[in-house]
Amino acid sequence: MVPTIMKQGRIAPFLYLLPAMAVITIFIVYPMIETVRLSFTNRYGTGTAASSCLPGNPCWGIFENYRYALTNPEMLTALRNNALWLLLMVPVTVALGLVVAILADRVRYESLAKAVIFMPMAISFIGAGIIWRFMYNIESGGGAQTGLLNAILVGLGLQPVAWLSNPAVNNLALMAVGTWLWAGFCMTILSAAIKGLSVEIIEAAHVDGANGWQTFRNITVPMIWPTILVVTTTMVINILKIFDIVFVMTGGNFGTEVIANRMFKLIVTDLGRSTAIAVLLVVLTIPVMYYNMRRFREEEAMR
Amino acid sequence: MKNKNKIWLIISVLVIFAMTLAACGAPATPAPTQAPVTTEAPAETQAPVATEAPAETQALAPVIDCMGAAAGDQLNVMYQWSGAEEEKINAIFKPFIDACGVQIVAESTRDAAVLDTKAKSTPPDVLFWPTTAPMTLYTAQLKDLGSLGADAGSYASFWQALGTTGGQWLAAPVKADIKSIIWYSPVQFETFGYSVPATFDELDSLVDRMAADGNIPWSMGFGSDAATGWTGSDFIQDLLLTQQGPDYVMGLIDGSIPYDDAGVVEAYQTYVKWAADPKYTVGGAEGTVNTPFLDAIYKVFSDPPEAMMVKQSGFAGGEIVKQYPSLQYGTDFDFFAFPGAKGMQGGADYMMAFSDTPAVKALVTYLTSAYGAQVWAETGFDLSPNKNAVGKYTDAQLSKKAEALANASGFTPDLGDTIPAPFGEAEWKAIIAAVQGEDIPKALAAAAAAQAEALKQ
Amino acid sequence: MKPFSSLNRIFSNIPIHAALILLCLLWIVPTLGLFVTSFRPREDVRTSGWWTVFQPRQVVGETEYDTYCASCHGADGKEISAADLSSPELLVDYPRSNRLLTALRKDIDGKPHLSDPALPSNPNKALDTLSKILDYMRSLSSGGTAKERFTLRNYADALVGYKGTQDYLTDCQQGVASALAKFQCNSSDLLNPEGMGRALLNTIMVAVPATILPILLAAFAAYAFTWMDFKGRQLLFIILVGLQIVPLQMTLVPIARLYAQLGMQSTFYGIWLFHTAFGLPYAIFLMSNFLRGLPRELFESAYIDGANHWISFWNMALPLALPAIAALGIFQFLWLWNDFLVAKIFLTTQPVLTVQITNLIDPRGGNWHILTGAAFLSFIIPMLVFFAFQRYFVRGLTAGAVKG
Known part of the structure; x- marks a missing residue:
């Protein structure tokens, strides 16, 4: 609370x-309001x-741009892909971050290992795109x-795979790049939480005969659960907005379209649709935002 | 624990060291000598224009009709060219400036919005633009070129038609490059006893003969980052020109023919037959979709070549030499016009006049004249659509391209460059989908919908 | 302690080491690949994988040469002086195996050029063989000296923004006028608008002010939120912090239109303000959290001693918040440095590093060899900042997410 004696004017x-x-x-x-307004206008605003x-086509009147955002086949692909990213990439990245945090906690070269995992965070998406071309290239x-x-x-005698253009694998290939970029972020925060756990509890568990896995499952995870939730919600927001990786690596071609990339592509050619997609994106983040706000309020109340 | 920092510090220092080395590696011309040149330059360049005319230009001067323009008259021009292209256009302007003493003030922009603002406030006297769109946008402001002294006889009738609206000839093509061409290796063709096809049927049977010989006829590659798919668009346009003709292509561009019309389906079927089959193209569908388009060019001229032909625009010649400097034009690489295409696909820059001062008349007359065409050809700024340019090119490749252009019975702009962006994007997507095995009418439906929407107004 | 227990621990930890080291390798290999590639010559980048630099170069075509040519032209190719196979002049006429095949198909002294053994009659097989023989002849003519395997030319080309046909250093040495219209071949080329050198300056021009500005504004706001009382404090705080969630893309269109009206497209202050706005919500959140953790008595006693808010902000809050400022600064700086989208839209005429990299891609594609150098040039400063201040960066991340 604010010290009451430190008065100031109104x-x-x-x-x-x-x-x-x-x-x-x-x-x-202002731009948020303007964006909402533009989303009800035509392509020139x-x-x-x-x-x-x-004429002769389905029309939602003033909500026409939202019809596009919710029914256009390209947009459906984008929505499907964003869902896929959320369902596959977020858990994998958080889990991987947790695994590295736990493993690194038990070795002497902890900071070196963590720096290696974290390093991609210092690299631009453009740079990451170039780096991964030399992984995914096909001749x-x-x-x-x-x-x-x-x-x-x-070398193993198999056929080469078109990682970025084959619809069966390209979304997974892009998610792998995303995991490479973000696992370090998850690791860092989770690692800090693990370090904050009291040593006594862990040791007590060991004394009681719990093995490593049991300690992890029954003590560590429950105790850092709030942090895991924070990391997960942050990742959910990041992934809803995912743009750069797709833009750099496939340009949204070959069935890899995502919401934010559609919006970017339409900025120049169709203001109404582009802004409608932007509004859709915000609407999708509102539940997460609400959750975060509530959590923050609870924390405030606890202070 | 500090060690990891050190390792990275060392690596980083190495990289910086590498940078510095690279920077110092450049032969260092002493910088001070540069400075005086730049300061003195203006005075120096102005002098010759006013006083001493070089002997060479004196001899040529009578060929240029100044149409009463006085020395010192100012002429505002606008174009999109910059860099090396701007140097070429300046070289082409030079004899005109030397002869008439007109002062040309140029503005270079690629932004249609800038042109629009200018056109509505202070339009340039002469505009050079890579589409004829300004012709329809500013019809009332533009002057009929015939009335300015332009020689209509210098241009094939289809060129005049492209630049005419409402009975007025408003846009004359000054520069063109051609896209309906196929690159190949003459010595490779000779090795296998192949000859250059003259008709589409000959091309079709040549392709089958190559495949039967165990050679892969085509090298294709879509890879071009955000523009992935444009090489397929070019190829399909050539097929459309062959199977349907230029009017059909123009109909697709203006929206009067839907993009899922039977003629488009037919062209896609022909294309996909080649582009998706590893017998006909390097790597089959996967190769077509994934190969960067420059690599697709290289594959025809590597040793031994991976394919026999690549369909690519005029610029491919430069890329081949860039990649393989030892190859010689005419022996190791050459091109032929897309056989059977009724009309040539390409890009062109058009000249339009917003005013009719003597200086404007003089420039328009100069560029449409036989002499202007000759200067253009000798400068080698791509091709001049002016009939008189044929035979005047000093560069062998340009000379042959000019011949192909002169023999064309029509000219269509590159569809991909001309249609609105949402339609263009949908077109590329349709091409990729078709090559990746999607049902062609289904793939075209989405593009047709985008076409209808984009060309509604 | 029993002597076996430590040994036991080492063995039980083996899977941990294995898993961790494997993960680290997986993480480092992609970057290593780019790093190695950036030093490889253009043609190598295109035709072979970067890992091949760890293998010895193979001499191809020796067996083919020995089979078809050595008996007449000798092992070194010099036996017949009129047709010295090791002379570069001769090789100029045979850039490709198909040219050689054409020549070999002509009779020599009325007899087939090659009869014992004759070339495969299938032209494709013949070309395969001949291309290997040509490779071998090239290695003969270069006197066995291997081509360079590593080069700094990619970095030089990237720095000056060279897009010509060979490479910048070679063109400068040979004075190729057509390729050098934009270059002086001296240090001034480092500032060529199309090069990474100029882009580096532009990036610094963007990143430094746009790092300082939001932190300063956030410090003011956070101070008010922490040490002042006013109506709606809680609600305003939650709204400001909640704005973190607004996707940046949502504001691009209106701001771009606003800038166009104000004539602020492609100005540095336009992009500073934009980045400031988007840095603020998180910065306010972090600074407030940090300031709240400072001992309250400190401020109270200063207040009693007559310090007003203005003085205690500058003399106490700001210096004490230095760790948070450092964390935020690094965080914001790295984000700005790596930003592509905002710079691409709001700073088109003064490209920053990320935008310049995409500009370096030839309008017709390609140029991968230069991109590798360019990408690494763009990594240097963030990597240095990151590894030098890693501690603060990590703190900046965790402070926002984990209480404490």
Whole structure:
């Protein structure tokens, strides 16, 4: 709580807040409102969305752009892929982060191992895209494979795989890049939580005859569960907004489209649709945002 | 524990060291000599224009009709060219400037919005633009080129038609490059006894003969980052030009023919037969979709070659030499026009005039004249659609391209470059899907929907 | 302690070591691949994998040469002086096996050029053989000196933004005028607008102010939230912090239109303000958390001693919050350095590193060899910052997520 003796005028706090609030209002709040408005207009932002309807085609009137966002085949692919990312990549990345945090906690070269896993966080998505080209590249003619994965496959006598254009595997290949980039983030936060656990409890468990797995399952995980939730929700938000990896590696081609990439592609050509997709994206994050807010309130209350 | 920091520090230092080395490796011309040149330059360059005309230009000067333009008249021009291209256009302007003393003030922009703002406030006198779109946007402001002294006889009738709207000739093509061509290795063809096909049927049977010989006829590659698919679009447009003709392609561009029309389906079927089969193209569908388009060019000229032919625009010649400097044009690599195509696909820049001052008349007259065509050809700024340019090229490749262009019975802009972006994106997606095995009418339906939407107005 | 227990522990830990080391290897290999590739010559990058640098180079075509050529032209190719197979002049006429095949198909002195043994009659097989023989002849003519396996040319090309036909250093040495229109071949090329050198400066121009500004503004706001009392404090705080969730993409269109109206496209202050706005919610959150943890008595006693808020902000809160400022600074700096989307849209004429990398891709694709160098150049500073200040970075991450 604020010390009651430190009095100040009624205006002073707002003078301290003014610069931040001004910038946030102009660059976040105003554009949000404007985006919602534009999502009901046509592709130039000049007339209502209903004016982009074609005779003889389905039309949702003023919600026409939302019809596109929810029914267009490209958008359905994007929605499906975002769901796929959420269901597959978030658990794998969080789990992997947890595994590394636990394993590294038990070796002498802990900080070196953690630095290696964490390093991709310092690399731009553009850089990551270039790095992974040399993993995923495929040579379809007679030449030697220049992508490491396909060189290994061919070395084992198997057929090379078109990692980025084959719809059966390309989404998984992109998720692997995402995991490579974000596992370090999960690891770092989870590791800090594990370090915060009291040593006595763990040791007591050992004395009681619990083995490593039992300690992990019955003591460590329950105790850091709040942190696991934080990491998971943060990852969910990151993944809902996933854009760069797809943009850099496939451009959304070959069935790898995601919501944010659709929005980016349409910025230039169709304001109405682009902003409708943006609104959709925010609506999807609202449940997570609500959850986070509630958690924060609870923490505040506990202080 | 500090060691890991050290390791990375060492690596980082090594990289920086490498950078510095690379930077120092460049032969260091003393910087100070540079400075005086730049300061003196303006005075120096202005002098010759005003006073001493070189002997060479004196001899040529009478060929250029200045149409009453006075020395010192200012001429504002706008174009998209920059860098090496801008150098070429300046070289082409030079004889005109030398002869008439007109001062050309150029603005280079690729932004249609800039053109729009300018057109509505202070339009340039002469505009060079890579589409004829300004012709329809600013019809009332543009001047009929015939009335300015342009020589319509210098252009094939299809060129005039492309630049005419409402009976007025508003846009004259000044520069063109051609895309309906196929690159191959003459010596490789000779090795196997193949000859250059003259008709589409000959091409079709040549392809089958190559496949029967165990040779892969085509090298294809879509890979081009965000633009993946455009090489397929070019190929299909050539097939459309062969099977249907230029009017059909123009119909697809303006929306009067839906993109899922039977003619488009037919072209896709022909294309996919080749592009998805490893017998006909390197790596089959997977190779077509994944190979970067430059690699697709290289594969025809590697040793031994992986394929016999690659369909690619005029720029491929430069890329071949860049990759394999030892190869010689005419022996190791060459091209032929897409056999049977009724009309040539390509890109063109058009000249349009917003005013009719003597200086404008003089420039328009110069560029449409036989002499202007000759200067253009000798400068080698791609091709000049001006009939008089044929035979004037000093570069052998350009000369042959010019011949192919002159023999064409029609000209269509590259569909992919011309249609609105959402339609273009849908078109590429349809091509990729078709090659990856999707049912062709189904793949085309989405593109047709995008076409209908994009060309609604 | 029993003597076996420590041994026992080592053995029971083997799976842990194995798993961890395997994971670390998996994580490092992709980056290592790019690092190695960035030093490889262009043609090698295109035709072979980066791991082949760890294998010895093979001499191809020796057996084929011995079978068909050695008996007449000698093992070193010099036997027939009129047709010295090791001379570079001769090789100029045979850049490709198909040219050689054409020549060999012509009779020599009325007899087939090759009769014992004759070339395979299948032209494809003949070309395969001949291309290997040509490779061998090339190695003869270069006197057996191997081609360079590592080069700094990719880095040089990337730094100056060279997109020509050979490479920058070679063109400068040979004075190839057509390729050098944009280059002076001296240090001024490092600032060529199309190069990574200039992009590095632009990135610094973006990253430094856009790191300082949000932290300063957030410090003010956080101070107010922590040490001042006013109506709606709690609610305002939650709203500001909640804005973290707004996807940046959602604001791009309106801001781009606003900038166009104000003539602020492609200005540095436009991008500073944008990044400031998006850095603020998290920065306010983190700074508030940190300031709240400072001992309250400190501020109270200062207040009693007559310090007003302004003084205690500058003299106490800010210096004491240095660890949080460091954490935030590094966090924001790395984010700015690696940003592509915002710079691509709001700073088109002054490309930053990430944007310049994509510009370096030839309009017609390709240029992968240069991209490798360019990518590594862009990694240097974030890597240095990251490994030098890793502690703070980690703290910045965890402070936001884990209470304490």
